[in-house]
Each structure stands twice: as C-alpha cells, then as structure tokens.
Amino acid sequence: MCSPFYEDPTRIARVLIARPAPFRPDWYGRREEETTILKNDTLKIDAAIFDLDGTLIDSIAAYVELAEEMFRRLHLPPVSGKVILERIRDTKDNWANLFAVEEMREGLMEEAAAIYKEISPRLFTADVKMLPGSGSTLRKLSAAGISIGLVTSTHSRSMDGKLYPLRENGLMELIGATIAIEDTQRIKPHPDPLIECAKRLGVSPERSIYVGDSHSDIRAGKSAGMKAIGVLTGMDNYETLKREDPYMIIDSVAHLSRAVHY
Structure with a gap:
C-alpha cells in the first residue's frame, strides 16, 4: 500500500x-533579563566556530x-x-x-x-530559517576579519538541505570550513571535529570560540581548548548548560557581541 x-x-x-x-522547548525565547552572563569581559579572537541546529538555524x-x-x-x-x-x-x-x-x-x-x-x-x-540575528552576526564577524567555521553532527548526505538557509541568505561565502559527522573519527562531545575545523581555518583553538546549544557542544569546546559559549535557542536549557561550566551563556547568537570584541 x-x-x-x-x-x-x-x-x-x-x-x-x-x-x-511548532514545538518549542520551555526555555526557547527566554527573556533577556533572565539570562545570566557568566563573564564580564569580552574576547579578542581569530575564529568563531558554530554548531548548526538550534544555534544558527531554527530547525x-x-x-x-x-x-x-x-x-x-x-x-x-x-x-x-x-x-x-x-x-x-x-x-x-x-x-x-x-x-x-x-x-x-x-x-x-x-x-x-x-x-x-x-x-x-x-x-x-x-x-527551516536562520535564527533571528544570526545572519547579521556572521556578517559582522566576517567584516571584522574573524574566520568562521561550522561543526555539526549532521551527515554529509544531509548537509545540502541543512545549509539551505545559509545559502538563501548569501552566508555560505562567509564560511571558511564546515565539518560534518564523517570528517573525524570521533564526534562531539569529543574535541576532534572542532580541532579539525580550527586546523582547516588555519587558526589556534586557543584563539577560537565554539558556540552551541547543547551540553555536548560545551564539552567539545572546552576539550578543544576553545572558549565555549552556550545559547538558549536549541536543545538544552540554562541549567543544563551551566552545569558544563561554559565561558558564557547568552540568549542567542544575536547577542554574541557581549562575549566577543568585533
């Protein structure tokens, strides 16, 4: 049949x-005044590496x-x-x-x-669309000379559809390296895909940030020697992210300027 x-x-x-x-986690769209910033200083970096789902795209x-x-x-x-x-x-x-x-x-x-x-x-x-403010943040980072990478646990066969929102908004030309699940032997929360992304970008992990929406993103970023920044637009809530002791938690990628100088 x-x-x-x-x-x-x-x-x-x-x-x-x-x-x-559409279904939304309870913490999605948390009001700005409810978000705790874990550090008061801003970083000077060479690269910003991002998770994809729930971080840049609203999937x-x-x-x-x-x-x-x-x-x-x-x-x-x-x-x-x-x-x-x-x-x-x-x-x-x-x-x-x-x-x-x-x-x-x-x-x-x-x-x-x-x-x-x-x-x-x-x-x-x-x-699936870009999360509000994520596109403009990528453009500002690129204009400031900061390299941009993507690390996702998506299979290569699915990447074309996943990257459609970035292509539709003319953002793919800003991306210097994209790491899919097959590109390294170990995947997040292991640091391997993040380290590989930094290598392809030609930057030091210590001069990079990794931005993601889940506990595994925070673990991977810290293990890679990067400053790990959590966002509240995806899989995990504030309490779950905080338990991983990230460098900072922000509402969304739109507020990345609070963490990074550019």
Missing part, C-alpha cells in the same frame, strides 16, 4: 502551511515534526516533543536513537531512513 505522501505529493506542503504552532521544530511523521507512518504510538528531543539530542540524524528498545522491529531503521530521505529535503527547505 502506498503511503499518503505518494498518493498526494502536495500533502506535505499543505501540512507545512496549515500545521499547529528544532522541524526535527520534532519529522519524528512525529515517522512514528505515524511506522504505526508506532506517538511520543511528546520533549521525549523526541531527549532521544535525538546528541546526534539528530541518527534515527536509531529515536526509537525505544520495545519499538524496534526488523526493517524499522530501513523504513525510517526511507521516510527521512523522502520528507527531510522539502521539510528543511520549506520550514
């Missing part, structure tokens, strides 16, 4: 336009919607957005983490991969 998406290929577009308000709701569609089409009991994020928080494109042990069955991962391959390009292209 064909899936509803094959029977009506326009359905996905209608779902994207007419769906309810968290898209992941939740994609997972919900997987559960529906795989005839599995639905789970909450919060549970979905808990399961995929470290490697969002590794859908094996999405399913509980009792939900696994023969052929499930192959079916899930097919659903992801079918839906994700349209979903991310139609629905």
